[in-house]
Amino acid sequence: MFFIISFIIELLIWLIFADKTRWRELLPVGFFAGFLGSMTDTIVCYYRLWDYHDPSIPNVILELGDDLTIYIVITYLFIQWLPKKRKFWNMLLYWFIWTGLAITIEWIHIATGHMHHHKWTYIYSYGADWLLFWIFYKYHQIFKLEKLSRPE
Numbered sequence: 001m002f003f004i005i006s007f008i009i010e011l012l013i014w015l016i017f018a019d020k021t022r023w024r025e026l027l028p029v030g031f032f033a034g035f036l037g038s039m040t041d042t043i044v045c046y047y048r049l050w051d052y053h054d055p056s057i058p059n060v061i062l063e064l065g066d067d068l069t070i071y072i073v074i075t076y077l078f079i080q081w082l083p084k085k086r087k088f089w090n091m092l093l094y095w096f097i098w099t100g101l102a103i104t105i106e107w108i109h110i111a112t113g114h115m116h117h118h119k120w121t122y123i124y125s126y127g128a129d130w131l132l133f134w135i136f137y138k139y140h141q142i143f144k145l146e147k148l149s150r151p152e
Contacts (some may be wrong), residue, residue, distance in 0.1 A: 001113050003054050003062050010069040018073075019080050025145045029079050029136050030072035036132070038063070049120040053113065074102065077139050078133060093129040099129040 019026070041063040044050060052062045076099050083090040105128055111113035140146065 001054070001056055003052070003057055003065055004110060007065045007069045010073045014073045014076065018076055022080060025140075025147075026076045026079050027072075028143070028145055029140050030076040032139055033071040033075035033132070033136060036135075037067045041067065048118045049124075050115060050117050052109070052115050070105070074098075077137050078136060080142075081100040081138070089128060095130060095133055098133055102129040 052059065052066075083094055103122060105124070105126055106115065110117065117134060
């Protein structure tokens, strides 16, 4: 039940805060994040670094729910709210805030007993979050997705 409630909350956050006029720009990055999450979940099925636990829901639903909600919502909002002035210190603070949010969500899952680390730690997660947010930012830049919502 925990995950169903969290999926609903994540979708509500997206409905309330997402700039839906920029969906053509932002959704590809979100789907890319969901794809990477799905790949990670597949790898973790064979090499247990962490796992999710909710006896009331099959694992495939848990993983699919994460891939279609939290990864997409967080990435969508991360790109949507990028600072206008992308100077080094602005971006460093921005990354710090978003990686802190990601670690807090993971901590909540672990503290409630719905996720367990095996050969993984918060330090690995924090480093991975910094790397992933950089990848999503670069993906957005490289494919010039911003131009999709701002005609020249």
